[in-house]
Amino acid sequence: MRVATWNINSVRLRLPLVGDVVRDLAPDVLCLQETKCPDDLFPVEGLRAFGFEHIAHRGMKGYNGVAILSRIPFTVRADDPNWCEKGDCRHLGVTLATPSGPVDLHDFYVPAGGDIADRNVNVKFAHKLDFVAECTAWNAARGPARRSVLVGDLNIAPLEHDVWSHKQLLDVVSHTPVEVEAIAAWQRAGSWHDALRHFVPADQKLYTWWSYRARDWEATDRGRRLDHVWVSPDLAAGLHSHTILKAARGWERASDHVPVLVELAV
Template sequence: MAITIATWNINSVRLRIGIVEQFLAAESPDVLCLQEIKTIDDSFPRKALIEAGYPHLAIAGQKGYHGVAIASKLPFKTVEKDDWVAMGDARHLRVRFEDGLLLDNFYIPAGGDEPDPVANPKFDHKLKFLREMVAWGERRRASEKRAIVVGDFNVAPLEHDVWSHKKLLDVVSHTPIETNLLGEVQAAHDWVDAVRHFVPPSEKLYSWWSYRAADWNAADKGRRLDHIWVTPDLAGGLVSTRTLREARGWEKPSDHVPVMLTLEV
């Protein structure tokens, strides 16, 4: 069976439900993972998602900040959420489908502006979150062989995941301490980067463009912050990925665009 999973930092699901509906109508993934929904569970636009054909909803909301959700055509067997770094932030959801496939949806902290964990508590929080993810991956490595992890990782790990490797080495999201830590997270469970499986690391690829640019498309100063990883046992079923750059130009866009994976499971 083939399954298509999309991940998208929507930057307020209630504000942007129109483009969510547009995306679902056009692309019809089996599962949509959202980050930064910026709403409590009770205010999540359930009706719109159900009417779009996604009756199975898992939500970890938070007023005004953070929040993740999973909308699915496929039923969940279980739903779990973890409190990372004991901060009480809604940054994670885990669902297991009826065939046993496991899916984790993460919104890793952005980390603020100063890449100094002493001077900047937000950056310290981010590094602690990533270190917890390393331990999490090591614990699950032996037991979870059919797993997928997606989300806004807020790290652009490779040289061509950013518009300028040299200029962004001291900018949060591409500093060596972050990229090295994300590499440790990936190695802890032998995760396969599904998108770079199809797009060579030598090619520029972005999923985020700042709102600050007067013309984001012309400037093209992007970063690849949104990721889909699979366990090695699933890597043989990788069919295709897409990064929907055009969504950055939609009405009232998020600064992130959807990233999609089709996988034979």
């Protein structure tokens, strides 16, 4: 099964680029974040034209939003939490009907957290930490994940080489120690296996996001790994390959995130 995740940064604006992702990655499942589209305007038929017969989405006007596009039949998980009681369309869970049995798939868009890494003066940062804490408690209550995949823009680059400069970004939102510990606790709570670092050792640089603010993003290469794929321990042995589609950052009207794909046996 080939599972891809991408913060598309507006599904309607970048709808044609989905075709480029399909051409280059051939995903069986494509999970999107930051779709920025209310459900009644979601371009279902346009996305089906790329071969995704099964589509689920949760969206709102102008902000957030998640969607799962699949060639594999699925049912939407109905009982997952309303995180922080905000109803802000940051999570979508489905159960994929694979030939070997059901696989739960979770698509997350964690709050970015604003610019100030202090929950006492920045409500956006407080929301981010509360969101991750709720996810952690939810996983802890459920026990170790089984036959599950979790993907998305988690807006945290946890490891030293997940950012262009560990030293310079220690007080920058997305790489602060409190965020790093929070995402590590979430991973531990579900016994999640980091699928990208399964292939790329922790001492090697690995990025999925390059800021729009960079005059020449490719030359400076000041990236961060904000997009993640985690798999449950029972699926880790089936991990086959990964792709970071870095070229997508250079596409016309590109997102600042690039698509990430993992292939695994389920």
